[in-house]
Amino acid sequence: MRKNHPLRNSCFGLAVLYVDIRHSTEIARKLKGGEQKLYYETFLNEMISVIEDFGGYPFKTTGDCVIGFFPEERGFQWADNVILCGSMMIEVVKNNISPYLQSKKLPPLECHVGADYGEAQVIKLSSQKLPFKVEVVGSVMNIAAKVQHEADTNQMVIGQNLAELIYTDYRVQCEHKGDLRFDNEAYKVFKVNYQI
């Protein structure tokens, strides 16, 4: 059973995972209204389900991207779950989503996944017209997005902070992919080679 984990502390640690469709802009332009709906709906709904299945919280979707949270808890299971979740997303895309869409005469679908760990805080939004009443802000949100940009097709990459928290079995199967730079300091990005 899932634990109720309200994000009530003003500043808290969490892992953020981004998954989106590779080349979605070009693909979407070639699809008709109904086809586009099925294409996006299938991907977004299934990615949300995978996040939930691995103990994460789907935070929101933005276009073709799903953002999931894995709040820091005792132990390190929550950090390991990010690796399992991202690896499984790629398997689901390759084995289920893409073949399903192709069976409906739609183009194949590929994704890329990025994740990192850091601090964030919740802010309240006052407008009643917004679909979300809260937003989560913090450098981890921006950094995880930058990390994701380093991922190739059907690949998962993670930032250094998260890499240092994952189980050694997964860690030894990570490969240094490159560096991001913050304040002139290198921040490592790793490709996850772990096969779930």
Place this chain on the structure above:
Amino acid sequence: MKPEKRRFRLDMTITEIEEVDREKGLFRFRAIPDPRVWEKRTVNGKNGYWHKIDNIFLSEEELKKAAPTLVGKPIYVENIGMKDKEEYLRRSKKRIEEKPSS
């Protein structure tokens, strides 16, 4: 905008488990930093462990300081890996095919 760092993970390999008191559930064991990433090394005259990926040195002195903080801490049993990937993929496939299209 350098990312903050809040935690540190040190996976240990447990060897030489010895029962101390079965009724109280007490046992003694020897734990060493996981040798797949930590190697024994001497740095500036100090013995310790070197993290081969992160290039961090952890002296035995520091490790000794950490040991008393572990007294009374619970041991967590965590799930490692995915138990049945094929079963998960079957369930996911069913979910995709049965998803109501509005």
